[in-house]
Amino acid sequence: MEQAIYGNEKQIKRKQRIRLGIVYAFITFFAILIIIPFYWMLITSVKTMTEVQAIPPILWLQPWEWSMENFSNAMERAPFVNFIINTVVVAIIATVGTIITTILTAFAFARLNFKGRDILFMVFIATMMLPGEIFVITNFITVSSFGWVTLDQTYLEAILTMTLPFMTSIFFIFFLRQAFKQIPDELYYAAKVDGKTDWQYLWRVMVPIAIPTITTITILNAMNTWNAYIWPQLVTQREEFRLVSNGLRNAGFELDGRMMHNEQMAAAIIVTVPLLIVFILLKKYIMRGVSRSGIKG
Amino acid sequence: MLEEQSNVKAWFYLAPALVLLGIFIFFPIVNAIFLVFVSDYNYQTGQFDGFTLTENFRYVLTNRHFSRAMINTMMITFVSVPVSVIIALLISVWLNAIKRLQGFFQTIFFLPYVTNAIAIGMAFSFMFNRRFGLINWFIGLFGISPVNWVGTGATWGSSIFALLVYITWLGLAFKIMVFLSGLQGIDKQYYDAARVDSASRARVFRHITVPLLSPMIMYITVTSFIGAFKSYTEVVGMFGERLGPPGQQRLMTTVVALVYDSLDRSGSPGALSEAAAAALILFGVTLIFTIVNMQVSKKRVHY
Numbered sequence: 001m002e003q004a005i006y007g008n009e010k011q012i013k014r015k016q017r018i019r020l021g022i023v024y025a026f027i028t029f030f031a032i033l034i035i036i037p038f039y040w041m042l043i044t045s046v047k048t049m050t051e052v053q054a055i056p057p058i059l060w061l062q063p064w065e066w067s068m069e070n071f072s073n074a075m076e077r078a079p080f081v082n083f084i085i086n087t088v089v090v091a092i093i094a095t096v097g098t099i100i101t102t103i104l105t106a107f108a109f110a111r112l113n114f115k116g117r118d119i120l121f122m123v124f125i126a127t128m129m130l131p132g133e134i135f136v137i138t139n140f141i142t143v144s145s146f147g148w149v150t151l152d153q154t155y156l157e158a159i160l161t162m163t164l165p166f167m168t169s170i171f172f173i174f175f176l177r178q179a180f181k182q183i184p185d186e187l188y189y190a191a192k193v194d195g196k197t198d199w200q201y202l203w204r205v206m207v208p209i210a211i212p213t214i215t216t217i218t219i220l221n222a223m224n225t226w227n228a229y230i231w232p233q234l235v236t237q238r239e240e241f242r243l244v245s246n247g248l249r250n251a252g253f254e255l256d257g258r259m260m261h262n263e264q265m266a267a268a269i270i271v272t273v274p275l276l277i278v279f280i281l282l283k284k285y286i287m288r289g290v291s292r293s294g295i296k297g
Numbered sequence: 298m299l300e301e302q303s304n305v306k307a308w309f310y311l312a313p314a315l316v317l318l319g320i321f322i323f324f325p326i327v328n329a330i331f332l333v334f335v336s337d338y339n340y341q342t343g344q345f346d347g348f349t350l351t352e353n354f355r356y357v358l359t360n361r362h363f364s365r366a367m368i369n370t371m372m373i374t375f376v377s378v379p380v381s382v383i384i385a386l387l388i389s390v391w392l393n394a395i396k397r398l399q400g401f402f403q404t405i406f407f408l409p410y411v412t413n414a415i416a417i418g419m420a421f422s423f424m425f426n427r428r429f430g431l432i433n434w435f436i437g438l439f440g441i442s443p444v445n446w447v448g449t450g451a452t453w454g455s456s457i458f459a460l461l462v463y464i465t466w467l468g469l470a471f472k473i474m475v476f477l478s479g480l481q482g483i484d485k486q487y488y489d490a491a492r493v494d495s496a497s498r499a500r501v502f503r504h505i506t507v508p509l510l511s512p513m514i515m516y517i518t519v520t521s522f523i524g525a526f527k528s529y530t531e532v533v534g535m536f537g538e539r540l541g542p543p544g545q546q547r548l549m550t551t552v553v554a555l556v557y558d559s560l561d562r563s564g565s566p567g568a569l570s571e572a573a574a575a576a577l578i579l580f581g582v583t584l585i586f587t588i589v590n591m592q593v594s595k596k597r598v599h600y
Contacts, residue, residue, distance in 0.1 A: 114307035138325035291478035
């Protein structure tokens, strides 16, 4: 009798182990599907054109067989270092601007009592529904009327056009307001008793408490800049002012009418790697920040 | 709960954002409404040729790419979103069930999120290359003859298939992250209770996991639908600015592409009005589907 129960338990354990094995098998399968495009990009970027055109495709090359000259050739095709620098500059300026305006506005909505607050907030929320294309049309006219999108565009003009429209975000204001709202009122009254002004309270108490949310905003905003394609494509007038996305897309990789896939993939690696390095360094914050952004309220 | 009104102070805090929003968000909304109702507007001179109610909308609707743009956008929305939501849900449930290597796999599944859509789109495009690509080599192992996915003379079906694979792949990371953090927030008690009742795995998934995760599934589905309606950069990533296989310009065009096509001709009179009309049509479609979504979810989502 006892033995039967023991045997049964053993069976259950075995069943569980098999089930877990199947789960790992599925996860590994999908993980490989995620990795393949990255691997294909990498392996293509280190092939010679003969190797690129081999049939069946070459799936593995020893590191000492890698043709690293694809990278230097790719760099000659377009100023990729400039693209990366431009993207970093735009990301930093736009993000710092966004954070400052967002903190101030979210504070007003969360903490201050003023006439028209609820109506203004409703207007804000309503505009979140609208597709960005509606804004892009007029913003293009606006920056053109500032004289920033001319053929003799300066670097400053290019940077201003690419940052100024993105120095605030209603979504982030809404997002940060939620975080500010969760801070108990008692802290505010205590600060008031201590003779602190609203300004001091905001920067010394609220902002430090809301750091996780502000980190999320920073990450999402920087990521948006790295992927920004449409607006930079519309407003940059000179090749060296482009950002990574439109710089990469506009670079030509043809030689004698033949597509140089290896150089194209080398360029793709060049713009992919900086973000991956940042990701590896800040993995914990980025992953936490992104999953946080998906949770409403 | 708050003390006396502080009007002046509040507007001081609001000022920086309000100035920027005024110029780059609120004015464009008003201006878009102006643009769609004037004909032959020239933005350089500010001149236009009277008002019109439907002319600009008619231009967009009769654009020879309109129906194709609509079909492609609908395909992207109604295929890639459900498929990626389901796959992401499965992967996150599996990820939640394992302990060893969980962090490692989580990092891998997150990778598509931290890449450049153009760069990885180019890699996909070359994966689908007819002669030298990975996909045709792979299906060749099963005796399937090579398909001309995205090359010169590729069909609409093969091109949209390749595009959908890419867009689905690209959308997985964010959804997995959100679902996984949702799953980790579910109280273990529910599962313990289910075990006591010896409920099957499928029943637990259907009756516990999905209902408790439903607010998140709903949120992700709605935002993904909205995002999918606005697909454009993904197409550029794979097919370049011509938005189609070589020699077949605009085969993969989308609704948003109509806006930018008009904007590219910004110099010619009326082009910006057409762009505004296309953007408003996009907004209308998005709005309708969001409302329908909300209505459906009211019955299904358990808060």
